[in-house]
Amino acid sequence: MRILVFGAGSLGSLIGGLLAATHDVTLVGREPHVSTVRDQGLEITGEIETTTYPDADTTVPDSAELAIVTVKSYDTGEAAQALRAADPDVVLSLQNGLGNEESLSEPLDGAVLAGTCTYGARLVEPGIVGCTGVGTVTLGARGGGDSAVAERTAGAFESADVDTTVAADMPRRLWEKLAINAGINAITALARVENGALAEGAAGDVAARAAAETARVARDSGVELPDERAIDRLEAVVETTAPNRSSMYQDLEAGQRTEIDAINGAVCERASEPVPINETLTALIETWERGRNLRS
Numbered sequence: 285m286r287i288l289v290f291g292a293g294s295l296g297s298l299i300g301g302l303l304a305a306t307h308d309v310t311l312v313g314r315e316p317h318v319s320t321v322r323d324q325g326l327e328i329t330g331e332i333e334t335t336t337y338p339d340a341d342t343t344v345p346d347s348a349e350l351a352i353v354t355v356k357s358y359d360t361g362e363a364a365q366a367l368r369a370a371d372p373d374v375v376l377s378l379q380n381g382l383g384n385e386e387s388l389s390e391p392l393d394g395a396v397l398a399g400t401c402t403y404g405a406r407l408v409e410p411g412i413v414g415c416t417g418v419g420t421v422t423l424g425a426r427g428g429g430d431s432a433v434a435e436r437t438a439g440a441f442e443s444a445d446v447d448t449t450v451a452a453d454m455p456r457r458l459w460e461k462l463a464i465n466a467g468i469n470a471i472t473a474l475a476r477v478e479n480g481a482l483a484e485g486a487a488g489d490v491a492a493r494a495a496a497e498t499a500r501v502a503r504d505s506g507v508e509l510p511d512e513r514a515i516d517r518l519e520a521v522v523e524t525t526a527p528n529r530s531s532m533y534q535d536l537e538a539g540q541r542t543e544i545d546a547i548n549g550a551v552c553e554r555a556s557e558p559v560p561i562n563e564t565l566t567a568l569i570e571t572w573e574r575g576r577n578l579r580s
């Protein structure tokens with residue numbers, strides 16, 4: 285299958301690199317990473333060790349059967365415009381936050397699938413990506429229900445040994461992931477701690493309350509997500525990713541804009557009643573971003 289990965293940072297490079305074992309993959313990302321991959325291949329280290337040889341560029345090729353989008357949520361609109369040049373048959377979002385699939389489907393004609401991914405990845409240096417956790421991919425129709433396109437796409441992942449599940453309840457799964465990110469990301473970023481620090485203590489309680497608020501907003505939006513389920517999933521992810529720095533912690537360390545709008549901000553935006561923990565976390569991260577001229 286001709287696959288392009290738009291946003292070949294750490295996760296995009298890892299997934300694209302794995303798929304390149306059996307597919308014709310192009311990584312679209314930034315220099316000097318893409319020219320290093322083009323010249324020397326992509327080296328994957330850590331829990332998976334292999335080198336594959338995807339094509340790599342800073343611009344999209346002129347066609348693709350599948351486009352996998354792994355850019356930060358605030359770049360999704362721009363990604364969608366850029367992908368028009370490739371006119372992909374299928375687009376799969378593997379991103380944080382809510383609303384990415386809608387932004388992708390607006391200018392693109394291909395079928396847009398929703399997905400989640402539990403692989404851990406870290407860009408070690410240009411051309412080298414570390415796999416910090418072998419995970420799974422879950423994908424399906426963005427509005428839920430059965431999807432032959434999702435089945436075919438999962439088959440392409442499976443043929444490259446990427447463990448993939450097709451889910452008929454992606455809206456619920458995206459809210460569940462949102463509850464996890466709402467609980468972990470901003471708190472670990474503000475406190476500058478690894479995910480495992482939320483396993484106990486006051487910060488863990490705040491994380492659980494952020495996840496429960498998110499579950500309530502999900503239910504108000506018609507998605508069946510009990511508080512206990514959101515909190516259980518949060519606690520499981522805190523445990524399995526204990527040594528990891530959340531993506532928002534990494535963004536703050538790098539002095540970069542965060543995905544707060546698509547995570548805690550998205551909960552606040554959709555809430556019909558107060559969500560004080562999400563509101564506080566959003567205000568604090570926004571204040572940090574403003575202090576660094578990363579938002580107006």
Ligand code: KPL
Nearest residue numbers: 468525528529530531532
């Ligand atoms: O998705 C993540 C992120 O950091 O963005 C979690 C699940 C919190 C893992 O770190």
